[in-house]
Amino acid sequence: MGEVVGQGLGILGIGVAFVIWLILSVVSYFAGDQIFLSMSGARKIGPQDHPVLHNVVEEMKIASGLPKMPDVYIIDSSAPNAFATGRSPETASVAVTSGLLRILSRDELQGVVAHEMGHIKNRDILYMLMVGVMMGAIVMLADFGIRYLFITGGRSRSSRKGGGGQAGAIILIVGVVLMILAPIIAQIIYFTVSRKREYLADASSALFTRYPEGLASALEKISKSPKKLESVSRATAPMYIINPLRVSERGLADLTSTHPPTSQRINILRGMGGAGHTDYDEAFRKVTGRAVGVVPASAMISGGKAAIVKPKEADGSTQLERLRQATDLLWRLNSYIFIACACGTKLKVPPPYAGKTIECPHCGRKHEVKRAAG
Amino acid sequence: MIVIVAFILAVVVGFATIYNALVQLRNRVKNAWSQIDVQLKRRYDLIPNLVETVKGYKIHERETLEAVTKARQIAIAASGGAADQARAENMLTQTLRSLFAVVENYPDLKANQNFLALQEELTSTENKIGFARQYYNDEVLRLNNKIEMFPSNMIAGMFNFKRSEFFEVGEAAERQAPKVEF
Numbered sequence: 001m002g003e004v005v006g007q008g009l010g011i012l013g014i015g016v017a018f019v020i021w022l023i024l025s026v027v028s029y030f031a032g033d034q035i036f037l038s039m040s041g042a043r044k045i046g047p048q049d050h051p052v053l054h055n056v057v058e059e060m061k062i063a064s065g066l067p068k069m070p071d072v073y074i075i076d077s078s079a080p081n082a083f084a085t086g087r088s089p090e091t092a093s094v095a096v097t098s099g100l101l102r103i104l105s106r107d108e109l110q111g112v113v114a115h116e117m118g119h120i121k122n123r124d125i126l127y128m129l130m131v132g133v134m135m136g137a138i139v140m141l142a143d144f145g146i147r148y149l150f151i152t153g154g155r156s157r158s159s160r161k162g163g164g165g166q167a168g169a170i171i172l173i174v175g176v177v178l179m180i181l182a183p184i185i186a187q188i189i190y191f192t193v194s195r196k197r198e199y200l201a202d203a204s205s206a207l208f209t210r211y212p213e214g215l216a217s218a219l220e221k222i223s224k225s226p227k228k229l230e231s232v233s234r235a236t237a238p239m240y241i242i243n244p245l246r247v248s249e250r251g252l253a254d255l256t257s258t259h260p261p262t263s264q265r266i267n268i269l270r271g272m273g274g275a276g277h278t279d280y281d282e283a284f285r286k287v288t289g290r291a292v293g294v295v296p297a298s299a300m301i302s303g304g305k306a307a308i309v310k311p312k313e314a315d316g317s318t319q320l321e322r323l324r325q326a327t328d329l330l331w332r333l334n335s336y337i338f339i340a341c342a343c344g345t346k347l348k349v350p351p352p353y354a355g356k357t358i359e360c361p362h363c364g365r366k367h368e369v370k371r372a373a374g
Numbered sequence: 375m376i377v378i379v380a381f382i383l384a385v386v387v388g389f390a391t392i393y394n395a396l397v398q399l400r401n402r403v404k405n406a407w408s409q410i411d412v413q414l415k416r417r418y419d420l421i422p423n424l425v426e427t428v429k430g431y432k433i434h435e436r437e438t439l440e441a442v443t444k445a446r447q448i449a450i451a452a453s454g455g456a457a458d459q460a461r462a463e464n465m466l467t468q469t470l471r472s473l474f475a476v477v478e479n480y481p482d483l484k485a486n487q488n489f490l491a492l493q494e495e496l497t498s499t500e501n502k503i504g505f506a507r508q509y510y511n512d513e514v515l516r517l518n519n520k521i522e523m524f525p526s527n528m529i530a531g532m533f534n535f536k537r538s539e540f541f542e543v544g545e546a547a548e549r550q551a552p553k554v555e556f
Contacts, residue, residue, distance in 0.1 A: 051491065055498035062409060063505035065402070065513070210508065301519060 014144050021140055025133045032129065033085040033093055040083075042073035042095045043333045050074065050329050052317075053101065056110050057094055060117045063208040070094050070120065076330050080104070080222045083240045084116035085125055092120040098326040102319055103221050107311050111205055111215030112222075112241055118204025124197045131193050135186035142182035145175065194258040199294045202265055203280035206272060210309040212280075216269040223262040264288065276306035339367050392526045396535050399517040403538050406510035410541070413502040414449075414463060420499060421446050421470075424492045428473070431483040435476045438469070445469040460541075463503075470496065507541045514538045 027035075047054045054072055061069050066089050073095035075081075080100035086092030094116050096109075104112065119125060149172065206212035222242050243259040264287060271283040278300045281293035331348050332338070339347040343363035354371045421442060428439055445466040452462040474493065477483055484490075518537045521530040 051494050051498075055494065055501075059498060059501045059505050062413075062502055063509055065406070065509050208505075301523075 010147055010150075014147065017140055017143070021133075021136055025136075028129055028133075029087060033087065033091070033125070036085050037073060037093060037095065040075055040095065041077075042075050042093075043330070044071055044073050045329065045333070049333070050101075050325065052106065052325070053096060053109070056106065056113050057117075060110065060114045060208055063114070064117045064121050064204070066092070066117065066121060068092075070117075072096075074098060074101075074326070074330065074333075078102075080225050081240045081242060082112050082116055084119045086120060087126050087129070088123070089120055092125075094120075098323075098330060099225070100222070101326040102323040103225065104218050104322075106317070107209075107211065107214040108218035108221065110209055111211070111218045114205035114208040115201045115215055115241055117208065118201035119197070121204060122197065122200055124201065128194060128197065131190055135190050138186045139183040142179040145179045149176065191258055195260045196294055198259050199265070199268075199280075199284065202269060203277050203295055206269060206275045206280055207277060207306060210275045210306060211311060212269040212272045212275060212308065214311075216266045219262055219266050219269075272308075274305050275308045276304050278304040279306070337369055337371075339369065341365055341367065389529060392529045393533065396517075396520055396526065396530055396533070399513065399520055400535060403510070403513045403517050406506065406513045410503065410506040410510060413499055413506050417466070417496065417499045417503070418446060418450055420492060420495050424473075424489075424496065427486065427489050427492060428477070428483065431480055431486075433476065433480055433483070438472050438476050441469045442466075442473050467500065511540050514540055 045054065050072075053074070057072050058069060068090050070084070070086065070092040071094070073093060075095055075097045077097040078099040080097055080103055082094070082096045082100055084092060084094050094113060096113070100112065101109070202215065205215045209215070219242065242262060243257060268280065268283045268287045271287055272279045273282065277295045281295040281300065284295075285291070285293050328338075328348075335351045337349040337351070337354060339349060341347055341360040341363065342365060343360060345360060345362045347358075347360060347367065349358060349369050353369045355369065357366055357368050359366055425439060425443055433439070445462070445468075449459075449462040449466045452459045477489070517535075520526045521535050521537055
């Protein structure tokens with residue numbers, strides 16, 4: 001009697017786990033990008049809100065040949081980082097932190113955006129989702145296998161004909177070992193695949209911009225920044241351009257990291273003799289010392305070799321200008337009201353002050369705060 | 375018997391796949407070409423606004439400003455094929471560069487928000503023209519490769535797919551540094 005109940009509960013457990021896995025997979029596929037964007041506090045912007053960022057994304061959309069312009073988002077954080085999301089090139093989004101906009105020049109920003117567009121073009125988001133789902137399935141099956149053995153093991157062995165018992169025991173042990181190892185192997189596979197796609201996105205960035213140094217110096221600046229990104233979990237970490245959970249440079253080199261070590265990425269980009277995929281593959285093999293490259297053969301036939309094109313004029317903006325531009329935009333998006341005082345100060349007033357009278361902190365002039373437009 | 379049917383089926387499917395790939399590439403090349411056009415027209419639309427903004431500041435170098443307007447009219451009217459068009463576009467680029475160099479001497483104009491926004495738009499549009507050409511050339515390479523390589527060359531020959539030309543005219547002139555004359 002107890003055995004039957006135990007078996008029934010075991011099967012029920014398997015059923016529940018399966019249904020949960022199915023729901024998670026479907027929800028991730030259809031709504032994953034929106035969930036992720038709102039979790040990270042991203043605000044959507046239009047062409048007028050931040051012309052430089054929007055133009056850079058549009059330029060990369062043209063260079064990469066994406067069918068549709070992705071949605072552009074800004075995240076209010078001083079930690080520099082960026083990510084792309086979306087299950088197909090037609091439904092893609094790119095998000096960038098205000099910290100990133102502050103420290104990078106136009107060419108460096110273009111390198112980072114090109115890397116994200118590379119993820120979109122190579123369908124990495126969908127690819128990693130599928131790999132994750134498959135790995136989840138493997139882990140689940142391994143779990144069921146162990147449970148099933150525990151549930152039915154005693155019974156079936158006792159009812160087996162004599163003589164087959166020993167072989168059965170060996171198969172049982174091998175099976176258990178595999179089932180214990182499966183989740184670990186699945187994790188290793190997942191992270192290895194994630195790292196490979198990061199290299200490929202770097203290669204795509206170099207090809208689109210024809211200027212690998214842009215991304216290289218951007219990565220250098222980002223990795224030097226001590227600021228940490230909030231609201232990141234292990235689940236969302238793989239989507240960013242640099243591992244936001246990194247503890248130290250060395251920690252990035254292990255098997256459980258979603259991103260390759262930044263120093264290696266920079267060395268490969270700087271070691272490229274051209275901007276094409278073949279050039280990237282050559283530099284990759286030289287820097288890592290591995291015999292097998294990372295770019296698939298089909299990608300090397302077209303887009304194989306391309307010359308590096310240095311950008312024509314240096315970007316004239318300063319960090320202060322870029323910071324002002326990004327933070328002004330965020331204040332406006334949060335419905336702050338802007339008032340130009342006669343003393344030359346631009347006052348940024350939070351929404352609760354609408355309708356009240358305030359004093360300029362510099363000169364003391366009184367201003368009446370109108371309601372924010374739009 | 376089943377083996378023969380399966381073989382024929384495989385060949386047909388292979389045919390269709392290659393044919394579709396060729397069609398897709400040819401359409402992408404056409405689309406890429408029209409993208410270049412879109413960006414060129416965008417530049418024409420931005421320039422009158424720029425000229426008006428600069429005029430408001432009464433700069434001394436009137437000829438530089440007029441050169442921009444003239445070059446724009448010539449570029450819009452250019453209809454003599456890709457080479458002529460490219461030459462006209464390069465002229466327009468040179469005049470714009472001269473104008474931006476001149477503006478360096480007028481700090482008020484340089485700080486004008488409208489002017490800065492227009493400068494960003496024009497710089498970006500020139501970048502977009504460059505990237506549109508780059509993408510066009512990339513797609514042309516892909517199409518030509520597919521037309522020439524085995525086994526797709528057989529199907530390309532059967533359905534008369536033609537190689538496309540690279541957008542190379544005018545790049546040599548672009549690499550020369552612009553001469554600013556007053």
